[in-house]
Each structure stands twice: as structure tokens, then as C-alpha cells.
Amino acid sequence: MKQLLLFAIVFFTSISATRAQRHCDLIGKSLTSPATIQNGIPFSVTLHIKNLGPDAIKPFDTIEAYYNVAASYYPVFKHLGYSIAANDSIIITDTITYSFTVPADKSSLICSAPELLHGISADSAIDPNLGNNQTCRSLTLSAHGGVWVSSISSESAMKYYPNPMTNQLFIENAEIGARIRIFNMTGQQMYNAVISSDKEIINTSNFKNGIYLVDLMSKDGKREHARVVKQ
Numbered sequence: 001m002k003q004l005l006l007f008a009i010v011f012f013t014s015i016s017a018t019r020a021q022r023h024c025d026l027i028g029k030s031l032t033s034p035a036t037i038q039n040g041i042p043f044s045v046t047l048h049i050k051n052l053g054p055d056a057i058k059p060f061d062t063i064e065a066y067y068n069v070a071a072s073y074y075p076v077f078k079h080l081g082y083s084i085a086a087n088d089s090i091i092i093t094d095t096i097t098y099s100f101t102v103p104a105d106k107s108s109l110i111c112s113a114p115e116l117l118h119g120i121s122a123d124s125a126i127d128p129n130l131g132n133n134q135t136c137r138s139l140t141l142s143a144h145g146g147v148w149v150s151s152i153s154s155e156s157a158m159k160y161y162p163n164p165m166t167n168q169l170f171i172e173n174a175e176i177g178a179r180i181r182i183f184n185m186t187g188q189q190m191y192n193a194v195i196s197s198d199k200e201i202i203n204t205s206n207f208k209n210g211i212y213l214v215d216l217m218s219k220d221g222k223r224e225h226a227r228v229v230k231q
Contacts, residue, residue: 021123021124021125021126022055022056022058022123022124022125022126023053023054023055023125023126023127023128024051024052024053024055024056024057024061024084024086024116024125024126024127025051025052025053025054025127025128025129025132026049026050026051026052026063026114026115026116026127026133027049027050027052027132027133027135028047028048028049028112028113028114028132028133028134028135029048029049029050029089029135030047030048030135030137031045031046031047031048031110031111031112031135031136031137032045032046032137033045033046033110033137033139034139035139035140036105036139036140036141036142037069037098037139037140037141037142038142039098039099039100039101039141039142040097040099040213040225041097041183041213041215042095042096042097042183042213043095043096043097043098044093044094044095045067045093045094045095045096045110045112046091046092046093047065047091047092047093047094047112047114047135048089048090048091048135049063049065049089049090049091049092049114050087050088050089051084051085051086051087051088051089051090052086052087053085053086053087054086055086055125056083056084056085056086057083057084057116057125058083058123058125059081059082059083061116061117061124061125062077062078062116062117063077063078063092063114063115063116063117064076064077064078064114064115064116064117065077065078065092065094065112065114066112066113066114067094067096067110067111067112068109068110068111068112068113069096069098069108069109069110076092076094077117078092092114100141102141102142105140105141105142106140106141107138107139107140107141108138108139108140108141109136109137109138109139110136110137110139111134111135111136111137112134112135112136113130113133113134113135114133115127115130115133158171158172158173158174158216158224159171159172159173160214160226160228163228163229164228164229164230164231165204165228165229165230165231166204166230166231167203167204167205168201168202168203168204168205169182169201169202169204169214169228170199170200170201170202171195171199171200171202171214171216172198172199172200173198174195174198174200174216175195175218175219176195176196176197176198177194177195177219178194178195178216178217178218178219179192179193179194179195179216179217180192180193180194180195180200180202180214180215180216180217181214181215181216181217182202182212182213182214182215183212183213183215184207184208184210184211184212184213190207190212191204195216204230207230208230209230209231210229210230211227211228211229211230212227212228212229212230213225213226213227214226214227214228
């Protein structure tokens, strides 16, 4: 009798746990990004996700919103911390960097297929239909601009200072006529000019605190770059 009672408890507990598992059908509604991206330059992507339900996504659920650019994958895990009811939508924004080399501008795609990471609890959420998750956007891989070397070489005579900077950045010994650009970590261009002296002085007083990428292209097309910090 005790064995029968124990079996019944385990059986009904199992049924209850199975029924408690939530079903949340995620779809990728849209994906936005710059129309053109450059090698090594960070850019911002925004993903619009809708939960078709029938159940709600809860604060402890985790969404994997990975991005695929020309067969390169960038997993991003989002522990949202709030609920998303059936038929409600969310917007996720991330910054990614893609390294590539193309001889000419090339058309490509950026895609994302957000998924729920399966939990082990009875109240975990699963996506019963993965066929409608993916959304894509066309973009162009630029053969011009971007960062074509990993860093300033140790043999380079150029100097970037101070680093961290405050209201000014000094660049010494750069080639006169070279073009210098500065980007923030979302890919926004903050500065674009041609070097006109052996000691270039750049006003950075309007830059927000953070990390910036300095991109220098010589007159013959060679590129060097460095990371500087504004504080």
C-alpha cells in the first residue's frame, strides 16, 4: 500500500511538473543595423522580439539573441529581469564588432534567431516552434575604411597622449596629409580630419566618458589604430 501511494505521488507530481512548463513562441519581428559596416568598427544592432505565447516569459528566463554576420556568430545572453506577457514585444540593443577583408564592397546579411534557454525547473519556458524565430537584414561589407591592422606597431613613431584623455588628444609624428577618424564603441564617428602638422591637437571636450577607437589612414592607404579612453 505504501509503495502504491508513493508511486501515485511521484506520478501526479510528474504530471503537474509537465503541465507547469510554459510555452512561449518567440518570433523575430525585425532587425536594424547600419546599412554599411566596416572591418573592426563596432556597430549597433536592435532586435525586435515578440512573444506569441500562450504563456508569459518570466523574470528568471534567459533569451539567447545571437547574431550571424556572414557565417560568423555572436551569442548574446539576456537575463531580462522582468516579465513579457503573451503578445507583448521587447526591444534588445547590442553592440558587436565584425572583422573581415573584402576586395570590393560586398552585399551580405545580418540575422538573428532569438531562443529561450531551457531551464531545469518545472516552471521553465520552452519555445515549441523554432521555425519562425529568425529575422534578417541586408547590409554591405565595406572594402573602404575600417581597421586593417591590429594595432600600432612597436616600430611606429606616432604617439597618442594623454591616455586617458580629458579635453584634448595629442598626436605626434603622424604623416601630414593622413586622415584621422575617431569612433565611439557604438560605431559613431566622432571626428574626421586630415593631419596638418607634426603635432595634431584634437578637441575632445564634447566626447562622453568611455573608450574610443582612433583610426589613422596614410596617404598610400596603410592603416593604424589605437584605443584611447576619455575620462
